[in-house]
Amino acid sequence: MRILVTGGAGFIGSHLVEKLLAVGHEVVVLDDFNDFYDPRIKHANIAGFAKDVSVCHVDLRESDSVRAVFHREKVDAIAHLAARAGVRPSIQQPRLYYDTNVVGTLHLLEAARVTGVQRFIFASSSSVYGASKAVPFSEDQHLIQTLSPYGATKVGGEFLCSTYSHLYQMRVVALRYFTVYGPRQRPDLAIHQFT
Template identity: 55%
Template sequence: MQRVLITGGAGFIGSHVTEALLARGDEVCVLDNFNDFYDPAIKRANAEAVKAAGARLVEGDIRDAEGMARLFTEGNFDAVIHLAAMAGVRPSLLDPLHYEDVNVRGTLILLEQIRKREGLKFVFASSSSVYGANEKAPFSEVDDIHRCISPYAATKRAGELHCFTYHHLYGIPISALRFFTVYGPRQRPEMAMHKFVRMTLQREPIPMFGDGSTRRDYTYIDDIVDGVVRSLDHCEGYEIYNLGESQTTSLAEMIEIVGEVCGIDPIIDRQAMQPGDVVITYADISKAKRRLGYDPHTTVRDGLSRFVEWYRQQLG
């Protein structure tokens, strides 16, 4: 049994990870500030569910240094899974200073607390966006990445570098996880799959940026949770892991599958490519397989079928 702090624990990925840890007997403290990046009522509903399952819930902000000091003292944690962040490539272009403040300064405040306490493990949620305009695919953790093309990506890469610095200076065990386009039940409503399913069911036009040939490595939430838990259990030294499905689907193919799963022909609104978007994301997961036993297996069609079933249940 471990005492685990999960920042952003009321969010999409965080609530699922919380449930997984509670189910195996860990004590979990969920920290969230319930900001209005999307409807806070969604996160509050997630929070009530994990609280009912046994999690402790704390409303607070990772940028509050004094509040974090009190929380770490009271919690006596064994590990921190840091999922709290300002998310999204396109919104980061509009408010880069806020993204820097939350994603970089907030991470540093947590690392400062961890370095004062012996033995704490740190799992840091990074992103496949750090690969930026990488021309080599699939993407490997050993690739030379120096071409981030959005403020969001730059903040996540900065977080990885700060993590390595704190591991080097203070010996903190750290797993940095590069997530590849996570989807599934409770997904944020502005994310592509959630938005496309909603628009298809409501017979609204789906914006397709570019010619539909851009490809993403879509990763189902259950597979991501498995990778996060494994990275916690194998957290030692400083390691970066890709967590993806290791298969790619084009935007046009994904929209087609959405239509098939929903039983409705999508209406497509063709638009220009957006600044900050990359042509492809594609995870080389050989390291995570070898070291963690990570073995994702959910196809996009299966994952979307589960998501649509959940979405329809939410509609009542």
């Protein structure tokens, strides 16, 4: 299978790409290598497998560029891990987060629809639970109030994915990550700074 991994040069994405390659899949990495943290870290993340994948330096906010990747690369499935991350920066730059995380997700869903890609994995976040007092959290829990623009953009992405699944019979899975840590994690995360 040929799989597009958005955010494939990031922390989680680079690990997913390695695993997909190890089990015999072809991989296309789409990443904008933005400066949220040092882009050299992302380039280092993919250095070990860059020769084995197609790397597309594309910003999800650019619909035509996203669509061109789909037409050129002919992928069978998408693992959409790219996003502007972090609660605090989203408060300072809500428009950037909306444009990347919501509009960018829409661009991917539309490109998938137009090119007939039916498998779509969406990386969401525990931030969608926001002010919920119900514990433990549940994936079928009603989402009532987010606490940051970041959380709101992840709810928006989930709703778009659900809508495309309903309208176009896409097989969509949303994964709500909590704090993920390990090798190659983002340098701004507390656990990275403590170790």
